[in-house]
Amino acid sequence: METNPLATMKSTGEANTLAAMKPNTDGNTILVRVTRVWEAINKRNGTTLHTNVVLLDQQDKHIMAVVRNNQKQIYLPILKEDEVFVISNFKLVPGPKQYKAVDAEHSINFYYKTKIEKSPDTNVIPHYKFELTPFSDIRNLVGNVNMLIDVIGLVKTYGQMDRRNNGAQKLDVLLTDSRSENIVVTLWEDRSKQFLELLPACKGDPVFVVVTGLLAKKFSAEASLSSTDATRCYINIDYAPLTCLKNELAAITGNKTAPLPPPKFEHFVTPTGESIPELSISSILEALIPPGTLAIHCICRAKIISILDGNGWFRVVIRIEDPTASTTVTLFNKEAEQVIGVPLKKILAEQEQDDDSTQVPPVLKNIIGKTFVFQLKITPYNIIQGCEEYTVTRVSEVAEVSNITASPNIGTSSATPLKKKQRVV
Structure with missing residues (x-):
C-alpha cells in the first residue's frame, strides 16, 4: 500500500x-x-x-x-x-x-x-517572497539578463495605453520610493491590462505595488524597467516591505494621518513625474522659450484630416479647433510610424512598386479622421531662427478631440488671429 x-x-x-x-x-x-x-x-x-x-x-x-x-x-x-x-x-x-x-x-x-x-493551510508559510532591488541599483543592471528584477514603489503616474508599430500594446507606470527616486516601468500586453484592471479597486487611494520579473533597459539617458513573461503586479497587498514604504513616505510628508496621493493619469509618463503642458496648435506656433532654457516640451491633441506625399515621404496634416482660430499643422517625422501602426520602410517599398506613386497607400488612409496626442519638442531653432519643423517625440491615439486651454507654464504672444503660413511639425 x-x-x-x-x-x-x-x-x-x-x-x-x-x-x-x-x-x-x-x-x-x-x-x-x-x-x-x-x-x-x-x-x-x-x-x-x-x-x-x-x-x-x-x-x-x-x-x-x-x-x-x-x-x-x-x-x-x-x-x-x-x-x-x-x-x-x-x-x-x-x-x-x-x-x-x-x-x-x-x-x-x-x-x-x-x-x-x-495540504491544509495553517499560515505558517508566508504568502509572498520577492527579490527586491533598490531603484538606485537599476542603472547598473541595464543589459544584465542573469537575474530578473522585482521592485516596490508608490505609483505616482501612469500613462495612456499605446500600440506600437509592431502591434504590441504597452503602458508606462512611474514608481517612487522612500528616497524620492523615480523609475519608469513599461508593462507590455497582458501585464498592462492586468495593472489597469487592478486600479479601479483602489477607489482613489494611494497605490503601493510590487512588480516582479523585470529587465533593466535604457531609453535615452534614463534607465527604466520593462516587463517579461515573469512579470506580475501586486497592488496594496499585505506585505511587510510595502507597509514599511508606506510609513516612510508618510513620515517624509510630515503628517502620518494625511493621505498619500493616488496615481495620476498622464498621456505621457516622464521620469521626473512632472506633467507636460497641453497646448493648442495656435499656442505652439506662438510659444516663447524662457531664458536659459534649451527646449520646452508640450503635448497637443489633434485630429488627422489628410495625408500628403512629400517626395517619397508622407506628411500627416492635423487640425484642431482652438478659442482663437481654426489652424492647421503638418506633421513630418519618423515617429509617424507609431501613428500608422506599420513600419514606414514597408509602406515606402510598396509605394515604389505601385504604378501610381502619387497615391497614398490605403494603410495610411485608415488613420485619417482619428485623434492622437502628440508630444512635441520646441527649440530655439523654431523661435529664434524661424525653423518651421518641430520634433514629434511620442504619439498616442485617443478616442476624441477635446477643448484645449493654453498652459500658463509656457510663454505665448498676444492672442491675435494667426497670419503665419502653415508650419511643419
Whole structure:
C-alpha cells in the first residue's frame, strides 16, 4: 500500500524545508506554498517553452520548479497559486544561469515518480517572497539578463495605453520610493491590462505595488524597467516591505494621518513625474522659450484630416479647433510610424512598386479622421531662427478631440488671429 507523504513527514520528522533538500537524490519531501505560475514564451514564434512555478517554504526560502509541456496536464491542474502542497520524489537540478526569477542555485524538475498533495493551510508559510532591488541599483543592471528584477514603489503616474508599430500594446507606470527616486516601468500586453484592471479597486487611494520579473533597459539617458513573461503586479497587498514604504513616505510628508496621493493619469509618463503642458496648435506656433532654457516640451491633441506625399515621404496634416482660430499643422517625422501602426520602410517599398506613386497607400488612409496626442519638442531653432519643423517625440491615439486651454507654464504672444503660413511639425 502506498504511503501518504504528508503522514510520513509528520511521523518520521523528515526535513520539509528547501534548505534541507539533498542533491543527487529523488527522495526529498517538502512542504511549500505556490506563489507564482507563468509560462515562458519563445519570442520568435510565440510558442510555450515550459511553465515556471515558484515554491516558498516556512523559512521564507523559495525555489523555482519547471513543468515541461508534456507534464502540464498532469501537474498544472493541481498546482494552484497561494495554496500549500506536499511535494515528494522530484529532481533537484542546477538552476538556469540567465533570466532567473529566484536567486537560488538549484531548481526542481518533476518526473514520473513525483507526487503532489494539497495540504491544509495553517499560515505558517508566508504568502509572498520577492527579490527586491533598490531603484538606485537599476542603472547598473541595464543589459544584465542573469537575474530578473522585482521592485516596490508608490505609483505616482501612469500613462495612456499605446500600440506600437509592431502591434504590441504597452503602458508606462512611474514608481517612487522612500528616497524620492523615480523609475519608469513599461508593462507590455497582458501585464498592462492586468495593472489597469487592478486600479479601479483602489477607489482613489494611494497605490503601493510590487512588480516582479523585470529587465533593466535604457531609453535615452534614463534607465527604466520593462516587463517579461515573469512579470506580475501586486497592488496594496499585505506585505511587510510595502507597509514599511508606506510609513516612510508618510513620515517624509510630515503628517502620518494625511493621505498619500493616488496615481495620476498622464498621456505621457516622464521620469521626473512632472506633467507636460497641453497646448493648442495656435499656442505652439506662438510659444516663447524662457531664458536659459534649451527646449520646452508640450503635448497637443489633434485630429488627422489628410495625408500628403512629400517626395517619397508622407506628411500627416492635423487640425484642431482652438478659442482663437481654426489652424492647421503638418506633421513630418519618423515617429509617424507609431501613428500608422506599420513600419514606414514597408509602406515606402510598396509605394515604389505601385504604378501610381502619387497615391497614398490605403494603410495610411485608415488613420485619417482619428485623434492622437502628440508630444512635441520646441527649440530655439523654431523661435529664434524661424525653423518651421518641430520634433514629434511620442504619439498616442485617443478616442476624441477635446477643448484645449493654453498652459500658463509656457510663454505665448498676444492672442491675435494667426497670419503665419502653415508650419511643419
